[in-house]
Amino acid sequence: MSRFLAFLVSLLVALPVLTLPAAAQSVVTTDNVRAELLSEVSQVKPGEPFWVALRETMKPHWHTYWKNPGDAGQPTDITWKLPTGVTADPIVWPTPTKIDVGGVINYGFEGDVLLLVKITPPANLAGQTLALAADANWLVCSDVCIPEEGKFNLTLPVGTAVTPADSATRTLFDTARRQVPTDSPWPARFGVAKSGDPFLVVDAKGLKPETIRDVYFFPAEWGAVANMAKQTARVTAEGIRIPLKKGDAKAATPQQIAGTLQLLEKTGDGEHRQAFDITAPFDSKLVADASPITAADDTGEALSFWTALGFALLGGLILNLMPCVFPVLAMKAASFVRLSGQARGEIRRDGIAYTAGVLVSFALMAGAVLAIRASVGEVSWGFQFQSPVFSLLVAYLFFVVGLNLSGVFEVSGRLAGLGQGLAGRSGIAGSFFTGVLAVVVATPCTAPFMAAALGFALSQPAPQTIAVLLAMGLGLALPYLALTFTPALQRMMPRPGVWMDRLRQFLAFPMYASAVWMIWVLTQQTGADGVLYALGGMILIAFAIWLLRFATAASPALWLRRGIAAVAVLLAFGAAWKLEDQPAAASASSGPSAGVNFEGWERFSRARLDEAVASRKPVFVDFTAAWCITCLVNERVALETADTRRAFERTGTVKLKGDWTNRDPEITALLKELGRAGVPLYLYWPAGAERPTILPQILTEASMVATLTSSHQAQR
């Protein structure tokens, strides 16, 4: 009987909704956007806030705008018409994407976006229905922009309890909430560099730089920060540093810079985009660092820019002494001396053209380096030196260059043939291309050196990269240029001879020393095992080179040797794979770290886990780490929310948390058992279950509550 009454009541409540045309008006379709006003609840309770959303579904390549639209555009605006006492909060914006329209940077949304708005009906809400009316304006752009608008009406029944909307709608809201930036777990500050440009510092200690990329700061409003400037964020174990460009606002230094910090974190499962709202107050004590992080930074001594330029020039000069460059130089010089005064004028022009050719080649090389870097990503390369794999590869590079200089192997001289035809050329153009090709032709000798220089240049900001490479080019061209201006200098030149080979062989030793230093850096990063892998790898590489030196005609034996050499090299590089699994230097003292919060959780141990599972209670295990950003976000948006806590409590779930910051071996063993590469990892044993359910790496409050309660209900 009571059931029948309830049915009647609900029918009465539902009836007005069915008769209203409201539903049809909650969708507005324009040429480029389908906009819909959605509610997360299908019945409202007076005094109980609920969420609605304006959903915009754009045509491909069209976008609407974020609260700060960037260099052009306009954010979506909603004007509400609500019954007395009902309030609507401002739009809660999801993290935008950066949309580059011919160099003009826009912040907005492509595809599908939900703009969330919290509606609060008063406790004394009168009437059986709540009518929400909204006028929305939005600008939608592709290469052209169109302002559009829509009027939306949504009428919801009012009852004594909140009724959630259908699951598809709830999923939409759940997903949308996941796109909203969370409050930053780390404090942030900003300083101002000498140039007047601000730089942002996020004090996120203990991050793993090699797992983070695509860091970008979206300023919340126009003015303090230029939207258009490229950002090259740097992630280190100390935190995140983002040099910004001063905006156009006339005001002096602002009190604070607010915005959204976005990054991509690589976890065991893949990459996850995370975003945090940041408010950075001005900190006058912050000092901008002029020199970028280099390998030297790790040992506390930075290679200054001018020193680098000096070394590059010197390096270029040394290139002239290489056996495949010097004899040519000496021969040319000798011929200049014999020429008459008039011809000398021509020689000077020749020298200048040659220098220009060399410099253009180096400039092109710098361009190539920059292009490669730009295509790889915006994240500063400095962080690579934090990675043991990178240290290992650099150590290998130094070692191989050393072997080459020692004469263990020669780089094929096939390219030198290209230069043969050049000798006969004359005229300024000829000299220019001689310069260009000198760079190419000298490659058999200079390639190892160039590889090292390019490697260094790659770790520098763009202007430094260009400057360093140009300095090297100038060094290479300088002796020839000097000779064309003062042929008398020729007398001071040493004769080509065996000393050239000796010099080259001598230069191998600084290279070996550099390799030793890189291995030392590696041990700082990985512990003593690093030495074993690095030196073992070097032996394998040396072995491979030795095998390949028997330059006989093609024969089965040659192919066999090549095969073995390839295997040896692969094994050497396989060492890099092993390094990733090695504990970091900081982990010498294994144990829980300060970064993980255990409040409300028991510490994980295998024994406690087995005991809890055996007692047939539901068990939830959270494997986390201080450096795991995705873990942190999951905690904030899904694990430590009021609803989830209530669900944990109500179901009597045993909550265990494991701290993998320092790669606790017990947890590592369990991860391996489950075939997982790392954290976050969430395991759930429904009451009485023997095997755990592995939950996704991205949690939402709704999914957590559903997981915990559904099995609980099933139990009853």
Add this chain to the structure above:
Amino acid sequence: MSNVVVHRRSLLLASAAFSLAPMAARAASDLGKAAPPFVATDSNGKSWSLATLRGKVVVLETTNHECPYVGKHYRSGNMQAQQREAAAEGVVWLTVASSAPGKQGYVTAAQANEIVATHHAAPAAVLLDPESRIAHDYGATVTPHMYIVDASGVLVYKGGIDSIATADRDDIPRAKQYVRAALTELQAGKPITDASTRPYGCNLKYPGSA
């Protein structure tokens, strides 16, 4: 060493990348500094050079007649009114059509004159800037993007035409007209209160942009 080949290939790649990314180098003009010089031809074939306008206040207005934000200020008559006021004060108002050929807002000289006639606009001239050079040198990102150069050739204002960043003409009466206010202050010899404001409008249609 095979990586030589890689280098040479990347050289091509790099030069291609550089020719495709002219925006990377776009310089923003600085307030209080000499305004970037330009020489351009107007829709009547007359040549204009910023240098020869020394001694006069110059207003630059980037335009794209198909942009709704430009439309807001022309359909309401706001832009034309300010152009006439400026002319009466001896200010040289130059409308700059910076859309690249094939992009929205690109105009030929004849089309530019036709638009001026339809809107009863009153700029001193419509400069044709199909390579977006002026826009580029001034760092313009939107249409309309407004600049004021004082009599000594110094950039004294950059930003939006007014304070309400919408495409709705009903907002004009409520908005602070930044350019008008700046010109008034400039004529009175006062410092400009809002010398750098948020520009708003459509993306400026640079060559090569999507």
